[in-house]
Amino acid sequence: MATFTSRVLFGRTTFTGDADLYGATFLDDATFDGARFETASKLGPLACGGTVALDGAVFDVPVTLEIAARAVSLTGARWVSKATLRLRYAELNLSDAVLEYPVTVTAHPKPFPLSGETVSEGELTGRDDGVRLTSVSGVDTAYLALYDIDLSACRFAGAVHLDQLRVDGWCTFAAAPVGWDRRFPWRWSRRRALAEEHDWRARSRRWSCGWAVPPQDAPVLRPAVLAALYRQLRKGLEDGKNEPGAADFYFGECEMRRHDKDNTFLAERILLTGYWALSGYGLRASRALAWLGTAMTATVAALMLWGLPADDPKPEITGRQVEAGQAVTLTTDTPDARNPTDRLIERMTTERFEKSLRVVINSVVFRSSGQNLTTAGTYSEMASRLMEPVLLGFAVLAIRNRVKR
Template sequence: MQYTAIVALAATGWRRSVLDQLRVDGWCTFATAPAGWDRRFPWRWSRRRTLAEEHDWRARSRRRSHGWTTPPREAPKLRPAVLAALYRQLRKSLEDGKNEPGAADFYFGECEMRRHDQYGTFPAERALLTVYWALSGYGLRASRALAWLGTAMTISVMALMLWGLPADDPKPQTTGRQVEAGQGLTLTTDTPAPRNPAGALNNRITSERFEKSLRVVINSVVFRSSGQDLTTRGAYTEMASRLTEPVLLGFAVLAVRNRVKR
């Protein structure tokens, strides 16, 4: 796809009626995001196909120029909103051709331009896109979602080991009152409230407490209750785990699905 052809379509009013009707079949070369690592954030760019216009925009933008191709002087300056429209139409073209995995990079580029568009995208929407990008790369980076999932599970396990599990598993206690002969006997069985662990934190890190904590967290990922008695802090940790970790797992599944969908 030639740079001049895309710019010409973007400069005219044809992109809405032409780009989404293009058919991109077989082998077609697009520009790619910079490879390798950098000392500035983001330290590494996701490998994806891009438009030359995005290279131009990023090379002209401060704090985003490292690794992107510098545009020629005569190249027009396009705003992110225009680039988002270009990506959207090309994505639709590939999706109409049943090439949804191939359209994934264009969807990534569309979301990137919407996230950086300070004029046509509301701040709340940009913040939501930023969170979506950070957690899973717009639902296209399974490794990123799995890394966050592993981090969240590790934090949950440590919190449960240190503060969530009681000092001892509460045991049911049965109490009753001695009565005279011939009268009914009433017995009451009650389970005492879990006692918070005491002592040094390093003494709470044991294989037994780790196994119990891991079982609670793994069950939380799949929306199940482990039945383990927990302290008040542990109960809130489990609730947070059951709220966030299944979402991260869903992001990872969605990313894989978007890459293999036919």
């Protein structure tokens, strides 16, 4: 169990046997750039107070990497066989890595065991022992599986087969800001988001409030690219039966399509805007119910003030007098409803409210109340029977999308 007090370089080294680093401790960086592990089936467990650099390394046989470090860089690394990465504390970079067989990345919950003790992690004391993946750009993720990994800062742009990426355990994504926007009259709702969306919104003068400031060298992607990323990741989550997570990514996909002025037609953007405003793309039940309550309140008020007649029309029977012994012809008719003429405040009565509420509640379920209405009331009821069931359907859809499995 060796201890290295200064930076160690194993660049372009070929390990023809086991890499004997069992229990090794590096107080500074450990560099294995371009190294080749021909027969080593295990690397570690080891601890590093700096960065373990395995950029361009090649692993020819099935291998297990057990590393506790501040950072682990595997840019351009290649696995010719399957591999398991068990990490602690690390920020992991997998940019341009080549995966020919399944590779699993997990956050190890406890210090790595040795014979009768554990690997010394003194240089890492006080840090979060979780694993944060920073990039899979340029990676074919069809063979990649992640377990208990922090993906809040991960860049997915440039990766392929994201719909086949396995995300299991307690993997976390970035979160959209929560609360009221200081400049616009709307409230951000809680949802999972990609780091790339944070980059795009933070650099937009209109949407920057509350979104994480991106690194200076982070590229800003177009909304069309972000929509494609959300779409692929959503499919992967749906295949893994993570429906609530997939719903958040569907929200993100629709948001990017709504803001994409290059590839989304104006009519489609208008429809998406309406869908967003009324129900949050069918994912915000509270928004749909709020609109439903507003619509019902407005309809009740309209019926009370203008929709109900002054008096309920009573049937009238008319006929003509004939000579004795001849048949009598009688006609029964209901006169047209008479518009109220009293002051508006006088129309706000309990009786009229009860009648209006009955009409509106029946309208929500596409039923007619049978109440006589004025011309204005008839059109109000028609509009209510068209809009309010749709809003109710949006609310039911939103609840379904959040609880289905």
